[in-house]
Amino acid sequence: MGAVVDSGSERPAPLDVPAKRVIVARSSRGDRIFRGIVSAGALSSLVLLGLIAVFLIVRSGEIFGRFGLDFIFSSDWTAGAEADGSDSTFGVWAMLIGTIIVSLIAVVVALPLAVGAALFIEFYLPERLRSAVRMLVDISAAVPSVVYGLWAVSIFSGAASSWGELLHKFAGWFPLFGVENEQYDRSPFVAGLVLAIMITPIITSVSREVFSRTPPDLVNASYALGGSRWGAIRNVVLPYGSSGVVGGTMLGLGRALGETVAVYLVLNLVFKPNFRILESQGGNVASLIATKFGEASQYEIKALLAAGFVLFVLTMVVNMAATYIVQKKSPLES
Numbered sequence: 001m002g003a004v005v006d007s008g009s010e011r012p013a014p015l016d017v018p019a020k021r022v023i024v025a026r027s028s029r030g031d032r033i034f035r036g037i038v039s040a041g042a043l044s045s046l047v048l049l050g051l052i053a054v055f056l057i058v059r060s061g062e063i064f065g066r067f068g069l070d071f072i073f074s075s076d077w078t079a080g081a082e083a084d085g086s087d088s089t090f091g092v093w094a095m096l097i098g099t100i101i102v103s104l105i106a107v108v109v110a111l112p113l114a115v116g117a118a119l120f121i122e123f124y125l126p127e128r129l130r131s132a133v134r135m136l137v138d139i140s141a142a143v144p145s146v147v148y149g150l151w152a153v154s155i156f157s158g159a160a161s162s163w164g165e166l167l168h169k170f171a172g173w174f175p176l177f178g179v180e181n182e183q184y185d186r187s188p189f190v191a192g193l194v195l196a197i198m199i200t201p202i203i204t205s206v207s208r209e210v211f212s213r214t215p216p217d218l219v220n221a222s223y224a225l226g227g228s229r230w231g232a233i234r235n236v237v238l239p240y241g242s243s244g245v246v247g248g249t250m251l252g253l254g255r256a257l258g259e260t261v262a263v264y265l266v267l268n269l270v271f272k273p274n275f276r277i278l279e280s281q282g283g284n285v286a287s288l289i290a291t292k293f294g295e296a297s298q299y300e301i302k303a304l305l306a307a308g309f310v311l312f313v314l315t316m317v318v319n320m321a322a323t324y325i326v327q328k329k330s331p332l333e334s
């Protein structure tokens with residue numbers, strides 16, 4: 001018999017482990033300059049936003065110090081004759097309610113129109129017309145608000161007031177559509193429709209861009225399983241782009257919240273909370289500032305800046321929520 005070799009006593013020779021490689025990315029001078037310019041632009045936006053917030057806080061501190069939360073939750077706006085404002089009372093609750101109501105009307109009307117337009121452009125419109133229609137939508141999003149306001153006063157108010165009259169006739173039993181004075185041409189309903197026309201191109205542009213990025217493999221798989229075009233849109237495109245649609249809607253809502261001229265031209269400024277959208281009274285915070293600023297005393301200007309700070313915070317919250325939703329992954333993304 002051969003000798004038994006104790007293999008357990010043998011140890012393999014240690015292997016030489018190579019040192020870890022250090023990978024260093026060397027940017028060219030042009031890359032460094034470009035990165036610096038982009039970083040400076042981003043930081044300057046944050047700095048300017050912070051400076052605006054600090055300015056509003058400092059200039060409105062006296063108002064919040066005197067009225068506290070009553071400035072937000074009261075509806076009396078009386079500018080007294082005393083220079084120190086001792087006989088003045090300010091509150092933005094009615095205007096804040098009007099801002100929210102008008103903006104919600106705009107979103108409710110604009111959202112289905114925008115999503116339908118985005119789907120039509122991306123999946124139904126012939127290719128030779130698609131680029132031209134995309135350009136028109138983008139141009140519509142950049143039209144100044146004063147143009148929409150003047151158009152609404154001169155042309156659109158008549159048709160919108162007749163729609164409001166029909167709503168009151170058939171749904172006036174519901175408190176939202178009830179009126180005390182049957183005058184429908186200067187109401188939150190008309191203002192909301194004007195804002196809906198303003199924000200529809202924004203929502204359409206964002207939604208169309210999100211829909212266009214749906215993976216073609218998923219759409220083709222739906223067709224391969226026997227689905228129709230609408231079936232692919234319903235089961236693939238809409239779930240994939242839902243977060244982008246919501247984000248675009250909230251971006252449009254952010255513009256509607258801060259709109260001034262269009263609301264100022266089509267809505268009567270009345271300091272009374274109005275939950276009846278067909279009633280000819282209301283207003284929003286932005287139109288309040290535009291109406292009062294020219295003839296305001298120094299103390300009332302502080303109150304207007306405090307109202308601007310409230311609107312600033314509300315708009316910032318909406319836009320931060322929009323950014324968060326847009327950056328979330330779509331349900332069908334891997």
